[in-house]
Amino acid sequence: MRNQYFRTKITELFKIKHPILCGGLMWLGNAEYAASAVNAGGMGFLTAKTFPDPIEFKDELLKAWDLTAGQPFGVNLYQSMRPEENEVLSGHLKIALDTGIRHFETAGLPPTDFLPHLKEADAIVLHKVSTVRHAISAARKLDIDAVTIVGAECGGHPGLELVSSLIQAVVGPEQIKIPVVIGGGIGHGRQIAAVLGMGAEAVLVGTRVLVAKEVWSHPEVKEQVVNAGAADNTLVMASFRNTSRVMINEYAHKVQHLENAGVDDFDQYWEFVKGSNAYDAYKTGDWNKALLSMGQAAAFANSIVPMEEIYDKLIDEATEAIGRISALTQ
Numbered sequence: 159m160r161n162q163y164f165r166t167k168i169t170e171l172f173k174i175k176h177p178i179l180c181g182g183l184m185w186l187g188n189a190e191y192a193a194s195a196v197n198a199g200g201m202g203f204l205t206a207k208t209f210p211d212p213i214e215f216k217d218e219l220l221k222a223w224d225l226t227a228g229q230p231f232g233v234n235l236y237q238s239m240r241p242e243e244n245e246v247l248s249g250h251l252k253i254a255l256d257t258g259i260r261h262f263e264t265a266g267l268p269p270t271d272f273l274p275h276l277k278e279a280d281a282i283v284l285h286k287v288s289t290v291r292h293a294i295s296a297a298r299k300l301d302i303d304a305v306t307i308v309g310a311e312c313g314g315h316p317g318l319e320l321v322s323s324l325i326q327a328v329v330g331p332e333q334i335k336i337p338v339v340i341g342g343g344i345g346h347g348r349q350i351a352a353v354l355g356m357g358a359e360a361v362l363v364g365t366r367v368l369v370a371k372e373v374w375s376h377p378e379v380k381e382q383v384v385n386a387g388a389a390d391n392t393l394v395m396a397s398f399r400n401t402s403r404v405m406i407n408e409y410a411h412k413v414q415h416l417e418n419a420g421v422d423d424f425d426q427y428w429e430f431v432k433g434s435n436a437y438d439a440y441k442t443g444d445w446n447k448a449l450l451s452m453g454q455a456a457a458f459a460n461s462i463v464p465m466e467e468i469y470d471k472l473i474d475e476a477t478e479a480i481g482r483i484s485a486l487t488q
């Protein structure tokens with residue numbers, strides 16, 4: 159692991175070495191994933207919805223505590239627009255707190271119902287949004303410790319406005335008093351140096367670490383990410399105001415075909431968009447038969463290596479970039 163090079167409000171708040179956070183990843187964000195980020199000097203968020211069964215969820219948390227040898231890791235609580243999908247979360251929140259988790263990434267709907275419990279337990283809450291406007295509102299109205307703003311480039315949900323991280327990394331920190339984390343398209347250390355210079359206190363990555371050795375997906379899915387460039391992804395489901403950036407594949411084309419034909423009956427989409435497809439694809443390697451979240455940072459995910467190697471590389475690239483800037487100044 160690299161020595162600490164950056165000291166930011168997020169490294170201090172989270173008591174971590176590197177200002178690099180690994181966001182929640184549906185189906186993939188398990189104990190190995192979260193622990194590998196922590197053991198590499200950052201923070202990783204185990205994804206609560208990936209373990210709908212409370213006993214399995216608790217076991218996974220205990221496994222992560224073992225893997226980090228007691229170093230804190232985080233839990234992602236993503237609330238989708240469909241309330242029935244969020245039902246497990248309040249029970250899971252209690253389990254997480256009981257198990258000693260004090261770092262949370264919330265996302266999707268504002269975590270209004272969760273916050274009293276989280277704050278009573280002195281937990282650190284990082285809420286993730288896709289626009290500066292939502293970040294300003296969250297920082298003003300919610301008792302959160304920091305806010306993540308993901309730009310249009312991100313894998314998963316880039317929101318509706320689709321403003322790039324290059325813009326949001328300047329505008330966000332300028333207008334928001336609590337620490338701002340920038341995500342979306344981040345996969346190279348030069349970008350880390352740049353967004354820290356712009357005012358961010360850390361970066362959040364998702365796509366870049368899809369190729370980490372500790373991520374359990376089938377080698378054929380990983381190979382697709384390794385081979386993908388910045389443009390090998392596409393946007394789907396914008397017509398339902400639920401835009402997702404995903405790998406270009408057969409099911410992404412099917413969905414786009416329906417959207418282009420003006421079909422607004424969600425039932426016709428279900429066989430292509432249901433979340434269990436992604437689980438099946440990660441398991442079997444049949445990457446064409448699911449919407450698989452992947453962003454433009456696939457351009458940087460060029461080999462399957464341990465998480466720690468990814469972190470070391472990001473830090474080396476960032477320090478080199480800072481050396482370059484210094485050399486350019488008089």
Ligand SMILES: Cc1cc2nc3c(=O)[nH]c(=O)nc-3n(C[C@H](O)[C@H](O)[C@H](O)COP(=O)(O)O)c2cc1C
Pocket residue numbers: 180181182183184185186205234235236264265266286308311312313314315341342343344362363364365366368450451452453454455
């Ligand atoms: C495969 C995949 C699954 C994701 N699942 C979730 C999730 O369950 N909850 C969540 O809050 N964000 C999820 N995200 C978003 C990431 O946590 C993170 O915000 C995003 O990947 C950052 O942008 P990047 O992909 O450009 O690095 C997912 C992203 C990917 C690539």
